Amino acid sequence: MKVSKETAIAELKKIVGEDRVITDPEVLKNADVLNRSYAKAFGVYATPPALCVVNAKDTEEVSKVLSYCNDQLISVIPRTGASGGEALLETVNDTTVFLDGSLMNGILKIDEDNMMVTARCGTPLRVIEETVNSKGYTTGHAPQSLPMADIGGLVATRSIGQFSTYYGGIEDLICGMEGVLPNGHIFRIRNVPRRSSGPDLRHILMGSEGGLGFITEVTMKLFPYHPEDRWYGGYKMKNMHEGFKALRAIITAGYKPSVVRLYDKTDMDYNFGSVQMEDEEAFMFFVCEGPAGVVKATGDAIHEIALAHGGNYIGTEAVKHWMIHRNDLCNSYSGDQRYVKFRETQTMYSTTEISASWTDIVKIYDDVIANVPQKCEHLVMLGGHVSHSYINGTNIYFVYRIKMPNPEEADAIHTQVVHAICEEVLKYETGGCVHHHGMGKRRVQMAPKEHGTSYELMKIMKKAYDPNGIMNPGVLVMQEEK
């Protein structure tokens, strides 16, 4: 940083106005509210406090703030809903500005002729979805964090929703966007249906984790919304292996249910508890949506394939229970409920999402369940579920609980578990250790192995778009390699 902290704050106040530069220490301590939350519950704040939070109200302000910070070598962490994990929002120095886009909130246009909705970066996805639902449409994007996340952050983390097997991840749902580069340059990627020239520019800020620029506006696709025509089906499977086989058979035959999930007993018991299962059993379930004829054909085929793979049909009740309660976890993030629970149980819950081919995923599931507890003595629960499937493979959300010896060590112990899972995944040719939460600073050490020889492309990209390294330092590429 070239100027003093006082000068930087004064200059930022000149750009956006006195009231939108926040320096209150309590606000700064919690600018990254969800990360290291176990330690925070005990009053331990280990990351450097930010310089300030700047609440931008429009694209021009974002441009001016970025341009100033770029010139003065001030770190900037873009933020919208603040629901990102993986240490995405953690500061690495005390001269960091949180550039918050929450005030850039609102739907700009719903284009029913061309099935598109345009919203500013700080618009909660819940608002977008409920607004278009009322007109008979859906964005098709339904991450569990729907009640918490905004569209800017969802694009920046390349997020994925619970209905992804039918609609796709956010990369399949974005038409165009407006954004700002660290030097203040404002750009717009127009909403053309397809373009064949060069790499897809939408993908530069998609998944960029705030490390390359700032997304100010997003246009998403719309789909017809027919919740009344949905098909539900739930099956107990002999074990996870049989579940994987059945899922593979359904997806590779070309069927596209919207929800495709397979839970082991540990995960099901902890998160939903709505199905009685024996130790080895798995619970596999589906939701189909779309035009009624497609729904029926898809549901019928799934049922036939599931039974042929030994599935024990248990009806729709547990699936509907999941549909109702699928986002309840978000409620536990409001107020200080989580902190109270941490203090009472001295245990934290977390997840690590990975993906692999149909062949490798089975081995990865077995390896993680067998090996990770041996490497991580503080682990007290480890299970997992499948939630997003593709023609060439699927994902697993590993879920776990860690008994913490003390708050000071909590972050290191959590990271140890995450890395242990990632190491098991990266032993396999098709194993990917970052399915949809972003790598953040927690997993960036895995980036060279995750990307292999293409890691060089990431480093070049970071240097090209953010030559001064001001944007969310520590994501995408390891700091010493930027």
Ligand SMILES: Cc1cc2nc3c(=O)[nH]c(=O)nc-3n(C[C@H](O)[C@H](O)[C@H](O)COP(=O)(O)OP(=O)(O)OC[C@H]3O[C@@H](n4cnc5c(N)ncnc54)[C@H](O)[C@@H]3O)c2cc1C
């Ligand atoms: C209970 C829970 C459930 C979750 N479920 C899912 C799920 O089902 N699917 C899923 O994909 N994720 C899920 N997540 C993760 C998280 O919600 C997503 O990563 C989400 O995309 C973050 O959006 P946000 O607006 O909260 O972004 P933030 O947390 O504010 O930011 C996330 C990242 O994006 C960057 N960023 C934010 N805004 C911008 C911007 N305008 N321009 C450029 N960069 C920006 C930040 O710098 C940061 O690196 C879950 C999280 C929680 C807590």
